[in-house]
Amino acid sequence: HHNSGRYDDAIALYTKAIDCKPEFLQAWFNRANSYYESGEYFSAISDIDHIAKAKPDTSEVHFMRGLVLTKQRDYPAALSAFQRALELGPADETSCRVNLASVKIFMKQYEAAKAELEACIKLNAKEPNIYNSLGLIAIEENNFEEALKQFNKALELKSRQPYFLNNRGFVYINMDKLHEAEADINQSISEDPYNAWAYRNKGILYLKKKDYSEAKRLLTRAKEMDPNVEKIDLYLSQIP
16 A cells, blocks of 8 residues: 555554554554655654664664654754764665755755765765755756756656656756756656646746746645645746
8 A cells, every 4th residue: 555655544554553563663664654655744753753762773763754854844853863874874875865965955055965965976876866966956056057967867867757857847947948848847747746846847837938827827736735845935926
């Protein structure tokens, strides 16, 4: 159920497993993961706290805590969680460091994030999330040529990844390559129709094309899907 995206069903079954055997920590961990994917972050943290009492020196527990805290935008605490996971030796050091870099990007610590990502390249140069993160930094620095280069690298390694496609689409919008932007964003939505960021970017695209009614529809839909997506109100305010 979890792998098929049926998180409510997965949570119900993990709960039954826990009821049968409360000391079965893998069920607690799996349920925390399903809570995370379904956006129930407080429930995820509650399960993670339970696991941490029994296994405080397990890197995966701190890694999962870092993921949840990042979604909750508690970036200092997320940073500490990922750093603790690294100290304990995670099974996937590259993934841990990429997420650590992502938190530093959110905290606008761009040079520190770049240093972390350069270390990741030495560990595993074929991890596409490294280049996606470098692309996000380049966007923040308004270096769209560099951002495009990095997103292209990410897509060479994972061609249909909707998040990468959407990010490249945003870069194309800022480069006034609207045809290329629309192709990427449409493909992103096709691959993942539940990504509010893609609808936001398509709304920005239509705002750029001066199709204001369609821009309003798309931006409003993005806000309804996820009110935490950045700058939607700013773009809505630009519609005449």
